[in-house]
Amino acid sequence: MMKRTLTAAALATVLAAPAFAQSAPTATTSPAPTASSTMNATSGGFVASQPSTDWRGSKLIGASVYGPDNASIGEINDVIIGSDGKINAVVVGVGGFLGVGQKDVALPFESVSVTRKPDSASIDKITVSYTKDQLKNAPTFAYYEPASRATTGSGATGSGSGAMPATKPATPKQ
Numbered sequence: 001m002m003k004r005t006l007t008a009a010a011l012a013t014v015l016a017a018p019a020f021a022q023s024a025p026t027a028t029t030s031p032a033p034t035a036s037s038t039m040n041a042t043s044g045g046f047v048a049s050q051p052s053t054d055w056r057g058s059k060l061i062g063a064s065v066y067g068p069d070n071a072s073i074g075e076i077n078d079v080i081i082g083s084d085g086k087i088n089a090v091v092v093g094v095g096g097f098l099g100v101g102q103k104d105v106a107l108p109f110e111s112v113s114v115t116r117k118p119d120s121a122s123i124d125k126i127t128v129s130y131t132k133d134q135l136k137n138a139p140t141f142a143y144y145e146p147a148s149r150a151t152t153g154s155g156a157t158g159s160g161s162g163a164m165p166a167t168k169p170a171t172p173k174q
Helices: 002-021 132-137
Strands: 064-066 072-081 087-094 103-108 113-116 123-127
Touching: 072 103, 072 132, 087 132
Parallel strands: 064 123
Antiparallel strands: 064 072, 072 087, 087 103, 113 123
16 A cells, blocks of 8 residues: 555656746747646646546556456556656556566556546546456566666775775783
């Protein structure tokens, strides 16, 4: 539960960052509204409400995903957002039992179909055309990890083995 909360908070931060980075529009220009925010944009270019066609990341993360045979194939563990602000993929945990033996597979967001419960903000069902076997055989998704920086050592002289040089015990002065 804590992982989902932290992921949702991180997702909200990433989605809000472009709004904070924008400079205030001048009186002679205004930003062009996007297709999903055309009806909900205020005069300052901010989105005032969520259109019924958009989804909250907190609703997607943790939701079950179903295959074409209506069998559950996994759960959405994460959402990958591109630098352009669009959702590129959802990461689905597939296989395993209670998280043991599970692997993450990233599915293009365009391949995911999300339906809403009637007269509700809740998700009714998330489906994909991939079968459970196809996803088990799909490549494991690798999250971006920056290259680790090699250290040059601690500055101590020695053979470079990392071991501290042996020292003689101090002899008491008399």
